[in-house]
Amino acid sequence: MWWKFLKVSATFTQKQLEIMEAAVKLFAGKGFDNTSVRDIAKAADVNVAMISYYFGSKEKLLEAIFIKYVTTMRGKLEEIVFAHDVTPAEKIDRIIETYIDTIADNRHFHLLMVREQGVMKNKVMYDGVKSLKLKNTSLIKSAIKAGAKAGIFKKNVDITILALTVFGTINQAFNTQRFLCEQYRIDPDNEAEFLKVIIPRLKIHLKAVVRSYLLVSDK
Amino acid sequence: MWWKFLKVSATFTQKQLEIMEAAVKLFAGKGFDNTSVRDIAKAADVNVAMISYYFGSKEKLLEAIFIKYVTTMRGKLEEIVFAHDVTPAEKIDRIIETYIDTIADNRHFHLLMVREQGVMKNKVMYDGVKSLKLKNTSLIKSAIKAGAKAGIFKKNVDITILALTVFGTINQAFNTQRFLCEQYRIDPDNEAEFLKVIIPRLKIHLKAVVRSYLLVSDK
């Protein structure tokens, strides 16, 4: 089926999904360039030729991974919009919590994205990441505007820069996982333990930081 | 001179420094794996064999770059310690400003470090990065403790997590340079303009965020 990967749709067969899942873990762990198609084939338990057969090329496989995860994460973010009848402060809290949970769920892909975005030449992927960032920023923006209108948040906040803090903090946490494990005396191979320790701390900290920054000082 | 790169000292010849400077820019722009020794040789205007000749290998060249910059940056941070007779809040401000200035000055290396730290197997480099992080954390820690003792800062702050925010924000800014240029309508190739716009904003924002987070609420 030489016509399968005409990127007409973003749905994938079971075999494709298996290869993608094996690949994203390897890419996240060793980097895209340091992972060979033979590594992927071995991890996914298929023949090397299957990668070209199913995706066209190694680069297109990466593209497929990006399409899948960007779609997933955008979907998760959409859900936040439909959270009504909560205070602006609560909405900010929920946004932050959803961010952290979603990124943690897809941390392999997210690590890959963060690492690869700086050297990204591929337009499909660059645009995918950009659309995610814009969605994120606009989400925060609307929540802050609501709070500003209610008079409890500062006005004239540079949301682009605030977004740097929110995502920078989360990215830094997952990107320095090994270092953090040392700091908190966690076995670096015990991922579950790492998540158990870091996620609550991250949530509490980030919510406190953003809150104290946004709230109008009542001195 | 086959004995040159016995890593007995961290001083480099002029030729070595030229190669390292060319290499760090290429590594930052395209990634370590995506940069070939022939690319480096061309950029530094030397023969390919010179890289092995002067450094032993491409990996050792990266190591040399790490040694040089880690030493540089550690030196810059030392200076902060010698800033006496300032209030704790001012000291925090100075730390943040020095961080941002130092990272901006060495942004090519810093990008490389952030990108490569996740996939780093090399002990020399990993330890170098770790020592920088520990230095950073201990710097912030002592400044915060002074403020806490003076009663103007919160007590019991998780400084490891706070450091995630400080460095995560800065890293995110430089790692998403292209995206930020789009947001602020800056020509993506005009690095000077990018720095002129982003550095002041980054400083103001980060100081405000950390300050509002650390200051004891006087409600």
Add this chain to the structure above:
DNA sequence: TAAAAATTCAAACACTTGTTTAATTTTCTG
């Protein structure tokens, strides 16, 4: 159930990679 289509496979392909070699040129030294 037999022909057709889709999948799987080992092998080969062309190419790039980092490194080494050995000859040559340049620089240093006594």
Add this chain to the structure above:
DNA sequence: CAGAAAATTAAACAAGTGTTTGAATTTTTA
């Protein structure tokens, strides 16, 4: 200035890369 040391070079090297091939196998279809 002559000889040694150091630096530079083009060419060759082995190893690994992503991809393609064409035959074999499995699955689907009619």
